[in-house]
Amino acid sequence: MKSQTKKILLLVIGWFFVLLGMIGIFLPVLPTTPFLLVALWAFSQSSERFHDWLYTHRLFGPPLQDWSKHGVIPLHAKIFAVVTMATSATLVILFTATPWWGIALMLALMLAGAGFVLTRPSRRPAAGED
Known part of the structure; x- marks a missing residue:
């Protein structure tokens, strides 16, 4: 897969999982953090800017950081x-x-x-x- 195509695909995957994570805030049947972890991975492969935005986000960042640094599941x-x-x-x-x-x-x-x-x-x- 070409580098640019791969980057675009990973960006689409990242934003899709951010959207699922946001929906999960309001629907208790959707687990927000696992979706955001997938998004974080996709962004880590495609966009440092979006990765950093998600990882340091006021609402989404802390559980991602807790998992990343300490393996925490609340x-x-x-x-x-x-x-x-x-x-x-x-x-x-x-x-x-x-x-x-x-x-x-x-x-x-x-x-x-x-x-x-x-x-x-x-x-x-x-x-x-x-």
Whole structure:
């Protein structure tokens, strides 16, 4: 892929995920920070200006910086993620004809995802603990 084409594609991806992140502020079913992390990555490959804007944004910047520097996932996001996974699994098990192996695979992936989320710190270290 040509460099200019790649840059434009990554800019489009970045802005698409910024838009999804902004929608996620108002719709609790959309996780804002993961979308903004994708946008931040896309901008890091295409536009230093937009990357810096997003990373230092008054509203969006702090959670991105917490993840980038400390791997932080806030407690409310952890709770939301686990509750959403549990609800989704329950609905699939109760209301679909998914074969046992599909349910087992889904549960294994959800457990792996929940394990990852739950083992990340919930807040940044106190000053001096960095």
